[in-house]
Amino acid sequence: xxxxxxxxxxxxxxxxxxxxxxxxxxxxxxxxxxxxxxxxxxxxxxxxxxxxxxxxxxxxxxxxxxxxxxxxxxxxxxxxxxxxxxxxxxxxxxxxxxxxxxxxxxxxxxxxxxxxxxxxxxxxxxxxxxxxxxxxxxxxxxxxxxxxxxxxxxxxxxxxxxxxxxxxxxxxxxxxxxxxxxxxxxxxxxxxxxxxxxxxxxxxxxxxxxxxxxxxxxxxxxxxxxxxxxxxxxxxxxxxxxxxxxxxxxxxxxxxxxxxxxxxxxxxxxxxxxxxxxxxxxxxxxxxxxxxxxxxxxxxxxxxxxxxxxxxxxxxxxxxxxxxxxxxxxxxxxxxxxxxxxxxxxxxxxxxxxxxxxxxxxxxxxxxxxxxxxxxxxxxxxxxxxxxxxxxxxxxxxxxxxxxxxxxxxxxxxxxxxxxxxxxxxxxxxxxxxxxxxxxxxxxxxxxxxxxxxxxxxxxxx
Amino acid sequence: xxxxxxxxxxxxxxxxxxxxxxxxxxxxxxxxxxxxxxxxxxxxxxxxxxxxxxxxxxxxxxxxxxxxxxxxxxxxxxxxxxxxxxxxxxxxxxxxxxxxxxxxxxxxxxxxxxxxxxxxxxxxxxxxxxxxxxxxxxxxxxxxxxxxxxxxxxxxxxxxxxxxxxxxxxxxxxxxxxxxxxxxxxxxxxxxxxxxxxxxxxxxxxxxxxxxxxxxxxxxxxxxxxxxxxxxxxxxxxxxxxxxxxxxxxxxxxxxxxxxxxxxxxxxxxxxxxxxxxxxxxxxxxxxxxxxxxxxxxxxxxxxxxxxxxxxxxxxxxxxxxxxxxxxxxxxxxxxxxxxxxxxxxxxxxxxxxxxxxxxxxxxxxxxxxxxxxxxxxxxxxxxxxxxxxxxxxxxxxxxxxxxxxxxxxxxxxxxxxxxxxxxxxxxxxxxxxxxxxxxxxxxxxxxxxxxxxxxxxxxxx
Numbered sequence: 033x034x035x036x037x038x039x040x041x042x043x044x045x046x047x048x049x050x051x052x053x054x055x056x057x058x059x060x061x062x063x064x065x066x067x068x069x070x071x072x073x074x075x076x077x078x079x080x081x082x083x084x085x086x087x088x089x090x091x092x093x094x095x096x097x098x099x100x101x102x103x104x105x106x107x108x109x110x111x112x113x114x115x116x117x118x119x120x121x122x123x124x125x126x127x128x129x130x131x132x133x134x135x136x137x138x139x140x141x142x143x144x145x146x147x148x149x150x151x152x153x154x155x156x157x158x159x160x161x162x163x164x165x166x167x168x169x170x171x172x173x174x175x176x177x178x179x180x181x182x183x184x185x186x187x188x189x190x191x192x193x194x195x196x197x198x199x200x201x202x203x204x205x206x207x208x209x210x211x212x213x214x215x216x217x218x219x220x221x222x223x224x225x226x227x228x229x230x231x232x233x234x235x236x237x238x239x240x241x242x243x244x245x246x247x248x249x250x251x252x253x254x255x256x257x258x259x260x261x262x263x264x265x266x267x268x269x270x271x272x273x274x275x276x277x278x279x280x281x282x283x284x285x286x287x288x289x290x291x292x293x294x295x296x297x298x299x300x301x302x303x304x305x306x307x308x309x310x311x312x313x314x315x316x317x318x319x320x321x322x323x324x325x326x327x328x329x330x331x332x333x334x335x336x337x338x339x340x341x342x343x344x345x346x347x348x349x350x351x352x353x354x355x356x357x358x359x360x361x362x363x364x365x366x367x368x369x370x371x372x373x374x375x376x377x378x379x380x381x382x383x384x385x386x387x388x389x390x391x392x393x394x395x396x397x398x399x400x401x402x403x404x405x406x407x408x409x410x411x412x413x414x415x416x417x418x419x420x421x422x423x424x425x426x427x428x429x430x431x432x433x434x435x436x437x438x439x440x441x442x443x444x445x446x447x448x449x450x451x452x453x454x455x456x457x458x459x460x461x462x463x464x465x466x467x468x469x470x471x472x473x474x475x476x477x478x479x480x481x482x483x484x485x486x487x488x489x490x491x492x493x494x
Numbered sequence: 495x496x497x498x499x500x501x502x503x504x505x506x507x508x509x510x511x512x513x514x515x516x517x518x519x520x521x522x523x524x525x526x527x528x529x530x531x532x533x534x535x536x537x538x539x540x541x542x543x544x545x546x547x548x549x550x551x552x553x554x555x556x557x558x559x560x561x562x563x564x565x566x567x568x569x570x571x572x573x574x575x576x577x578x579x580x581x582x583x584x585x586x587x588x589x590x591x592x593x594x595x596x597x598x599x600x601x602x603x604x605x606x607x608x609x610x611x612x613x614x615x616x617x618x619x620x621x622x623x624x625x626x627x628x629x630x631x632x633x634x635x636x637x638x639x640x641x642x643x644x645x646x647x648x649x650x651x652x653x654x655x656x657x658x659x660x661x662x663x664x665x666x667x668x669x670x671x672x673x674x675x676x677x678x679x680x681x682x683x684x685x686x687x688x689x690x691x692x693x694x695x696x697x698x699x700x701x702x703x704x705x706x707x708x709x710x711x712x713x714x715x716x717x718x719x720x721x722x723x724x725x726x727x728x729x730x731x732x733x734x735x736x737x738x739x740x741x742x743x744x745x746x747x748x749x750x751x752x753x754x755x756x757x758x759x760x761x762x763x764x765x766x767x768x769x770x771x772x773x774x775x776x777x778x779x780x781x782x783x784x785x786x787x788x789x790x791x792x793x794x795x796x797x798x799x800x801x802x803x804x805x806x807x808x809x810x811x812x813x814x815x816x817x818x819x820x821x822x823x824x825x826x827x828x829x830x831x832x833x834x835x836x837x838x839x840x841x842x843x844x845x846x847x848x849x850x851x852x853x854x855x856x857x858x859x860x861x862x863x864x865x866x867x868x869x870x871x872x873x874x875x876x877x878x879x880x881x882x883x884x885x886x887x888x889x890x891x892x893x894x895x896x897x898x899x900x901x902x903x904x905x906x907x908x909x910x911x912x913x914x915x916x917x918x919x920x921x922x923x924x925x926x927x928x929x930x931x932x933x934x935x936x937x938x939x940x941x942x943x944x945x946x947x948x949x950x951x952x953x954x955x956x
Contacts (some may be wrong), residue, residue: 141577141818157590199890221781222824224686308816318837319683324815350812353771356827358602362684364783364820375780375822377537377755464842 038132090430091183092410097137098410108148111180111187114418118167118193119159120175124404125182125428126152128210129238129303129328130369135414137329139369143179143416149410150181150428151369154196154205157284164190174205176381178373182407190376190398197389204392205427207239212388213381214325214368215243218301221384222364223321224280230255232289232315234308235328236275237264239425240419242400249274250396257297261420268423273418281420288313296320304329306456309348313363321362380466398425406432414444543691552892553610554872560598562873570610573642573649580629580655581621582637582837585664586866587644589875589888591673591700591765591790592658592831596641600792601831611872612643612890613831616667617660620876621797634658636667638843640835644869646892653840659851666854669701669861669887674850675843676787676830677705680763683782685845692717694751694777696770697790698737699726700756700879701887704862706763711736712858721747723882730885740832743882748773758782766791771810775825783824796898862886868894 088107096102113119131149133139152173157167167173174197175181177188199290231248234260246256258275260268265278277292279285290295296317302308303326303350312322341423353362372376391397403423405413406429413426550569558564559931575581593611595601608887616636619629629635635657637643639650657668681687693710697703698720709715722730727740739754751759758779764770765788812827818841833839853859866885867875868891875888 050682078675091526096919146883221686224683238757245520286642295599305816313815318833318839319842322815325821327819349815350814351825352787352810352812352827353784354767354810355785356825357767358827358831358832360829360833360839362827363813363818365822365824367819367822371780371822377780377822380781416557448790 037062044444045364057255068405079266087286089184089290090407092407092428093146094135094149095146097135097142097145100135101412102145103135103149105408105410106146106297108183110185111183111447113159113161113187115163116191117161117187117189117221118458119185120153120155120173120188121154121195122155122156122181122186123183124206125430126210126239127149127409127410127417127426127428127430128152128205129240129326129417132414132418133327133330136212136241138327143444147270148180148183150177150183152176152181152206152210153181153186155186155204155208157193158185161190166190166194166451167195169199170204174202174209174264175386176209176372178369178381182410182428191382192372194382194385194389197393198391200389203404203427203429203446204399206427208243208388208392208397209385210368211239211243211425212247212399213384213393214240215247216384216388217242217366217368218315218323219299222323222366223299223301225253225299228253230293231287231299231301232257232259232282232297232312233301234304235420236260237399237420237423238303239305239402239422240325240447243397243425246397246400248297248392250391255293255297257285257293259283263421264423270305278408286311290316299323303327305348306330307347313349313351313361314472316361318360323364323366325366325368349355402426404429404432452463495938496705509559510921513578517582523528523686525725528902545578545915551646554612554869554890555608556597557608558612559597559604559607559730562876564607565597565611565873567870567872568608568950572647573645575621575623575649575711576651577623577625579623579649579651580619580651582615582617582635582644582655583620584615584617584648584650584892586616586668586670586702587612587869587890587892588672589867589872589879589890589899590614590877591702591788594880595789596791600780600789610642610645612637612641612645614668614672615643615648616664616671617648617663618734619655620647622643622664623652629655629657630743634664636664636671636847638671638834640831644872644890653844654834656844656847656851662851665850665863665866665889666861668889669863670705670859671847672830673705673887674853674859674861675846676702676828678850679828679830680787680845681706681761683699683710684763684828685763687711687716687761689715692755692779692851693721693761693763694719694721694747694759694774695763696721696743696766697882698740699723699730699882699885700765701862701864702765702787702933704886705859707736708862709853711821712853719751719755721745728887742829748777749786751777752754755779761785763787765789768792769809775811775813775823778823780822783830785826787828810884814951864888866891866894868892896934 034172037271088108089110090105091108091333093104094102095104095105111119112283128151130139130151134142139161152174157169157171157173158193160167160169167190173193175186175188175193176194177186180186190410194209200208223231225231225248231254232243233241233244233256236245237260243260245256245258248256257275257277257279258268258276259279259281261281268275269386279288285484289355296315297322298317300312300320300322301314302312305324305327306329308329309322309324316322324429355362368381390398398422402424403413404427412430413428416422417426508664533684535900550573552567555566555570556564557566572691573581590613592601592613596604604704609942614636619635622629622631629652635655637650637655639646639648639654642648642650658673662670681693685693686694687710693706693715693716695703695706695718696708699722703720703722707720708716710718715739718736719739719741721741721743723743727742730737730740739750741750758777760777760779760782760815761783762774762784764774764784764786767786768790768791770791771784771786778784818825830843834843850859863884864886865875866889872890875890878884878890
């Protein structure tokens, strides 16, 4: 609701870098998603119908694969919903490492640019399709659409939409949905974590890493070995840390692990891939499980070419089932994106999300927020994740956008875009501005957030 | 106790095919495991001390790798116990497919012949070592020694010994221990079986197969697809079978499965290996788990050479972790023998056995016995398993041996051995004899078996 001010802009703004594209839903939309009633007397309509108001929304659009300059905040037509979809007014978007990979084109079958980024958002249902029965307008939900999530409005099939339990804020929901579902599946659906077992977690400071730590600690006597960059160690060691052994990214962690656990570990959770696969497999104790759930090692520079990607995977040993039989080991892979969008896994994910929400309501888990950002600051947020500087989840809040000047909206929009492109050059001034907005937002969110307080950048929520 | 008659034979019988071997514990033993007290006045002892009584026991000995002719019932010295061992008077021995593989030498690092076969026995503790604290004489136990189990007496480290709960007969214990522990680990420790999932089980009629079916059916709404030889179908289909789809061994089961489950299955349990590995992996649905827990395809003829074994495994695709990541699949291996004897897994197995015993006591599982055999009939029992004709567990009972004639024991023994070798030639007469013994045994065991009735060959215990 707080973002409604932007809807006052009814001019048909021509946006740079954006081709009219049928895939892109750049159709004319009226308020209720149809135009039958208003057009009954005037069909056929003149081609150059410039004066008819076109409803628009702000969205984070990827204009081409590559660096941060291709990530732009643009005006896009509000989406129309299909009969099995709901329209969600987005209050919080989750940032995931996968978004960085998408930006670089480092995933299989990426969509055509330009498209709206984002796989995770929480908000309120504003409209429902004709066939929708399980949701109604006003429902508080979290959604996992295939792209399109980082916008003020999202139209998404109900199979990717999950109702929020009471007391779960939008920000916390966006921090829980992907990370905790992923962590739950890794630990309990594949890893079979049980009392007394040990886990090695790469990128333990990130959103998934922190979710893994919290979920693992719901089981008695679990030993957690976390690997992450040195810069995060101080924060992660602070207070009574649930991480039993904290190792530095890039160290000889195989030897380090063997110092405290000579037999190896029960579960290795690897979001990196490449050479870590072999190390992870070899550090397993008998009955141990290695689970690959990400390929972050593919993303090391701003962009990465085919050959360096391929080289990263040439190093990985293929394993025969007979070797697993001889060694009593398990090798597994988990790819949430494939499962949800290519393998019909939404019903399964729904079951897991319900379990995660229950754990939240029982007070067993509480999302670890790193920071909340305006849509316009998404490049900075992405850079922070790229630099492995976040501890916990990065969330975008569409309502954090600076209000546009009503007098010259078109000009304002253009200025906004170019300022996004200049972002990298004037990081320091942006940082100040962002801090202001974050601080402002913090108060606002705390007011309607009974369960988990969002945390400004650099602060820890423990 | 019923086998004590054989101890009356105190002559030092020289056994054919058996070299004195330090590994083989062919030492002189007195009743309490030491000879210090009796020898104090007579040291040094004359070399040809023929008159001193030597306690012996009957045991199933493998005299050389290969066919059934190498499996012999021999007199062996009673074992002495080490300080961490107990001496068990064996009442029932479990026959496992692994024993067939050992006989053929189709396992890694086999022991030197001759040695006593068998990995599983149940009985009563007759003696305890000096360091033993958790067991006492008279305890009813099941033991999983590395070989040595098929004998009247077994000395075994306490880490491989597990106390029986009340009401569990020795026969049922020998039928539960390996098969149900294995099945439990496959389904719940690796497969993460849960409500609504589907399983494909090879060799569903065998001991492990039947254990898998029973344990799987403790979870609601599980679909079981069983594969086995046509000859077992009638018995397995009888009554209200828990197997949802029964397929014929050697059929195009991949297509058959897809008729009823187009998306594939959640768990494939493969005890065959070879080409089944690739089929099993490919028939998995997303989030599916393929588990190799045996390599029975290596044993197809009486013996199998290196090249045919190697060819069997050349066909198996090696899998990259990246492929598992793309496809959301798990590949696992489980080798109970390696875990127990080479990977220090006894404590882990102890935990699982306790769970299995609890399920038994709760009436949730009840071992499916195929038949009980005398030690002397072990070749026939092995042949039956080799021919895939058993439904459920084959158990050996040392007390079922025909009583020896006291007048000419040495001659009797020799006769016994040669009759074992002739077994293959006169199957029909043996079959009659065996049926007699089994029927006799059946009555006997039913009397002291409150929970599970042993079943004569061909009858079903449902």
